[in-house]
Amino acid sequence: MTKSELIEAIAQKQTQLALKDIDIAVKTMLEHMVESLENNERIEIRGFGSFCLHHRPARTGRNPKTGEKVELPEKYVPYFKPGKELRDRVNLT
Amino acid sequence: MALTKAAMAEKLFEQMGINKREAKEMVDAFFEEIRTALERGEQVKLSGFGNFDLRTKNERPGRNPKTGEEIPISARRVVTFHPGQKLRTRVEANAGTFEQ
Numbered sequence: 494m495t496k497s498e499l500i501e502a503i504a505q506k507q508t509q510l511a512l513k514d515i516d517i518a519v520k521t522m523l524e525h526m527v528e529s530l531e532n533n534e535r536i537e538i539r540g541f542g543s544f545c546l547h548h549r550p551a552r553t554g555r556n557p558k559t560g561e562k563v564e565l566p567e568k569y570v571p572y573f574k575p576g577k578e579l580r581d582r583v584n585l586t
Numbered sequence: 587m588a589l590t591k592a593a594m595a596e597k598l599f600e601q602m603g604i605n606k607r608e609a610k611e612m613v614d615a616f617f618e619e620i621r622t623a624l625e626r627g628e629q630v631k632l633s634g635f636g637n638f639d640l641r642t643k644n645e646r647p648g649r650n651p652k653t654g655e656e657i658p659i660s661a662r663r664v665v666t667f668h669p670g671q672k673l674r675t676r677v678e679a680n681a682g683t684f685e686q
């Protein structure tokens with residue numbers, strides 16, 4: 494499912510808002526979530542999951558082709574932990 | 587302070603001029619449609635944000651960490667999230683401002 498299919502799916506289940514408004518709403522929500530992570534602020538959605546940043550310390554890596562050492566700086570990567578309802582609904586057993 | 591559904595609805599109310607009930611329903615519908623797609627076994631790709639993928643895991647041996655007793659971890663399907671290039675770049679660009 495892509496973003497536009499998600500927008501369509503939301504539109505089909507309600508009658509109050511025009512497709513254009515749902516499009517704006519979805520983009521606004523995603524932008525809000527990105528801004529939150531950009532500021533190292535957690536996102537907590539009950540029944541869905543939580544997003545936060547994980548810190549990766551600097552390390553010495555290697556170029557797998559040449560075997561040459563490369564210094565990799567520390568970085569922050571977004572991490573998602575699914576919530577209980579999502580885990581249960583997705584798990585088939 | 588963590589971002590919650592209430593804060594997301596508040597922003598829709600402020601920026602779009604839809605009423606508070608519509609804003610709350612929109613936030614609920616957004617997360618519910620993603621869950622429904624994943625439940626169907628469908629990957630969800632949100633450009634500019636990231637992809638929610640499904641992985642099937644086979645049964646594997648596990649252990650009760652308290653008692654040391656061996657119990658198998660049953661086969662299961664799990665959700666994984668892969669942040670997109672744009673999200674990763676935006677987070678990295680701002681990382682210098684984070685307090686240690």
